[in-house]
Amino acid sequence: MVREILVWPHPTLKKKAVPVEKVDDSVRELVRDMFESMYAADGVGLAAPQVGVLLNVIVLDTTPRQPESKPVAMINPVITSLEGTTTYTEGCLSIPGEAEDVDRAAEVTVEYLDEQGKKQTLHADGLLAIAIQHETDHLKGTMFVDHISTLKREVIRKRMKRLKADRASEHESSASAP
Secondary structure (H helix, E strand, C coil), rough: CCCCCCCCCHHHCCCEECCCCCCCCHHHHHHHHHHHHHCCCCCCCHHHHCCCCECEEEECCCCCCCCCCCCCEEEEEEEEECCEEEEEEEECCCEECCCCCCCCCEEEEEEEECCCCCCCEEEHHHHHHHHHHCCCCHCCCCCHHHHCCCHHHHHHHHHHHHHHHHHHHHHHHHHHHH
């Protein structure tokens, strides 16, 4: 099921997610829904808080730009090492149409539980490393705009508020149409 992706500055996006206590069918269903939602929005990553669920769950699929990678769901991900630095122009499904340069580590190692609840370790570079850092930031209530200048962030905030208002008025007019 495709879930609605919250648009920043929605208050849920600033909250910290909590660890998943048990990987069960409800968590696997959340993962399936998150993959569907991410693909429907043409994204490469999605965190559970972006669909209004405050659990430490992220999904990633960078295969269109990194054919050697594969789709991965990470439950309770923890970055255990960061190496090097790089700058990448990031966008976000919760901030549609916006992108800014963000400084990140060039390589990461992350430990997580897979969909069966088994502990995994992954070392990543390139877009996958960026996406892991971006999505784990969401679990801490941090957005990519928190990494840019206050001026740029405020300009984007105003555009997102306008977008949300436009969407709300479109929704109202379609709901009241005969």
